[in-house]
Amino acid sequence: MSKDISYFPNREIEGGWRLISTDHASKLLNINFNLIELEIKRQQLFFGNHPQSTVIIKDGYLVYENHSFMTLPQSRFDIWSCTKSFTGIAWMFLLEEIKKNKSKKNLDINLQTPIYNFLPKDFIKNDSRKKNINLHHLLSMTSGLKGENNDIYGLVTGPQNGPFEFAIGKCENRYGKSVDILSSEPGKQWEYSDPAVALLSFVFFEITKKNIHEYLYEKLFRIIGIENASWDIHGGGNFLGPFTSSHVGLHISARDLSRFGYFMLKKGQWNNIKILSSDYIDLATTKSQNLNSSYGYQFWINSDGLRWPSLPRDTYALEGYNSNRCYIIPSYDLIITRIGSGPSEWNEQNFVNNIFKSFKKN
Numbered sequence: 001m002s003k004d005i006s007y008f009p010n011r012e013i014e015g016g017w018r019l020i021s022t023d024h025a026s027k028l029l030n031i032n033f034n035l036i037e038l039e040i041k042r043q044q045l046f047f048g049n050h051p052q053s054t055v056i057i058k059d060g061y062l063v064y065e066n067h068s069f070m071t072l073p074q075s076r077f078d079i080w081s082c083t084k085s086f087t088g089i090a091w092m093f094l095l096e097e098i099k100k101n102k103s104k105k106n107l108d109i110n111l112q113t114p115i116y117n118f119l120p121k122d123f124i125k126n127d128s129r130k131k132n133i134n135l136h137h138l139l140s141m142t143s144g145l146k147g148e149n150n151d152i153y154g155l156v157t158g159p160q161n162g163p164f165e166f167a168i169g170k171c172e173n174r175y176g177k178s179v180d181i182l183s184s185e186p187g188k189q190w191e192y193s194d195p196a197v198a199l200l201s202f203v204f205f206e207i208t209k210k211n212i213h214e215y216l217y218e219k220l221f222r223i224i225g226i227e228n229a230s231w232d233i234h235g236g237g238n239f240l241g242p243f244t245s246s247h248v249g250l251h252i253s254a255r256d257l258s259r260f261g262y263f264m265l266k267k268g269q270w271n272n273i274k275i276l277s278s279d280y281i282d283l284a285t286t287k288s289q290n291l292n293s294s295y296g297y298q299f300w301i302n303s304d305g306l307r308w309p310s311l312p313r314d315t316y317a318l319e320g321y322n323s324n325r326c327y328i329i330p331s332y333d334l335i336i337t338r339i340g341s342g343p344s345e346w347n348e349q350n351f352v353n354n355i356f357k358s359f360k361k362n
Contacts, residue, residue, distance in 0.1 A: 007060030008271050009225065009259060016225055017062035017255065025063045030360040033064065039354040040066050043346060050322075052340025053077070053254035057262060058359065059333045062255075068340070074228055076251045077339045080320030083231075083250040084197055085284075086260070088139060088298025090212045091200065092280035093219050109207060111136040115199060118206040120240075123168045126180040130169075133186045135203075138196050139297040140288035144182035147193025152177050154194050154248065155234065162239025167198040190291035194247040197298070198234075201246035212244040224263050224270050226256045248320070254337045257318075261326045261335040264316075285316045285328075310353045327352055332359060 009016035025031050040054060051071050056064040067073060098107050115138060116123060116131045124130045129144065137143035146152050152173065155163035161171040169180030179195045204212050213231035221229065232249030235241020263269075264285070268276035284297040287304075294300055294307040302308050302315040311329065318326040323346045327336040336355055 008266075009060075009262070016259070017057070018060055020061045020063055025058075025061065029058050029061065029063060031058065031063055032358045032360075035358040036064055036355055039351060042354075043351055047323075047343040047346045050340050050342035051075075051077075052323075052338065052342075055254040055258050055335075055337045056355070057258050057335040057337075060262075062258075065254075071340075073255055074253055076228060076230070076253050077322075077324065077341060078249065078251050079257065079318070079324040079339050080248045080322060082257070082318035082320035082324050082326060082339075083246065083248050084298045085318040086216060086250055087197060087200055087212060087244075087246040088284050088296075089220070089264075089276070090204065090216050091135070091139060091297070092284050093215070093276055094204065094208065096277055096280050107207075109135075111139070115203050118203045119168055119199070120170075122170060126169065127182050129182050129185055135200075136288070137186045138200050138203075140190075141192055141196065141295060142187050142190055142289050142291060143193065143196045143199075144184045144186045144189060145191075145193045145196040145199070146177075146179045146181075146183045147191045147196065149191045150177065150183060151175075152179065152193070152195065155198055162241065163234045164198060164202055164240035164243060167195040167202070168240075187289075190289065190295070197247040198243075198245075201243040202240070204246075205243050211242070212246055214244075220260075220263070220275060223273070223275060224259050226252070226259050228253045228256050252339075254339050257326050257339060258335050258337045261318075261328050261337060265328050265330050265333065265335060308349065308352060310349070311356055323348070325352075329356070332356075334359060 007018055022033055049068060052068050053071055053075060054066040098109050112134050114134050133143045155166050156173050157163055157166050158174045165171045166173050172178045201212055229252040232245040233242045234245045235243055264281060267278035268281045285299050285301055286296055287293050288296050293304045300307055300317045300319050302311055303313055305313055308315055312331045314331050315329045322342050322344055324339045
């Protein structure tokens with residue numbers, strides 16, 4: 001059996017992926033499956049046997065798959081903040097589309113475009129500095145909009161308020177916290193902020209008149225064969241929206257999440273089709289600012305070796321609560337996907353490092 005690194009999964013074989021036996025994978029791809037199995041069992045022993053799926057893709061082969069009791073290859077999980085990376089890529093698609101067609105549609109929107117132009121005017125009611133927030137600030141987590149440093153997680157509001165009303169600072173969340181006042185000048189501080197990412201969904205709709213989940217289905221999902229996914233929608237009715245939940249809420253299987261990882265690894269190409277320019281893949285997955293060198297545009301990165309010291313510098317990942325992860329390692333043509341309903345705390349470094357040690361570069 002010869003190795004074909006140009007392979008792309010399709011719908012004609014099981015799960016779309018090219019499968020390979022353990023014996024062939026050990027010989028052809030130099031994989032130590034004993035180390036992988038040992039690490040999976042170690043994580044379960046120390047952190048609990050939660051419903052989960054683990055999928056590993058190497059050189060276009062689905063070389064390993066592990067699903068917990070009552071979990072199937074088609075089982076979907078809420079991947080929490082891994083959703084943010086899909087939002088980042090939706091914006092990369094949109095920025096490329098606008099750049100190509102701005103002369104036709106008279107649009108000139110780029111990373112420096114202020115978001116205030118697309119939001120209700122009372123967005124700046126209590127803090128005029130919000131006028132200076134641009135798309136780059138939202139995508140790089142440097143907008144100054146309060147987040148986890150200020151104990152703000154998600155968009156949890158009481159029944160009398162909508163989630164996007166909270167994100168623009170119009171009301172408090174159900175814990176009495178507000179994002180009406182910035183924690184810093186835009187571009188001066190890095191803070192992981194769900195409200196900031198929520199505004200990416202709001203602004204996206206105002207520009208395109210499409211929600212992110214609709215746009216990505218047309219631009220990406222239907223092309224690469226992501227079929228087993230759904231996306232939460234927030235707001236609507238008497239509240240702002242409905243808009244795609246851009247910070248959490250994508251429900252997807254490990255195999256389909258790996259398809260997205262493979263699209264990223266192949267620099268925006270699928271079969272012989274260039275879906276997204278490699279320039280925009282690189283933009284999303286390299287350092288976006290100097291305040292947190294491990295963060296790109298909605299992706300975690302390893303260019304300085306600080307995020308995962310034992311992994312190659314070109315590693316980047318989607319990361320979410322409950323130990324949801326998709327690691328992409330281009331120099332090894334390797335994707336490691338682990339999603340599930342828990343645990344909320346685990347030993348991530350041991351997990352990814354020990355699995356990575358199972359692969360020898362050919």
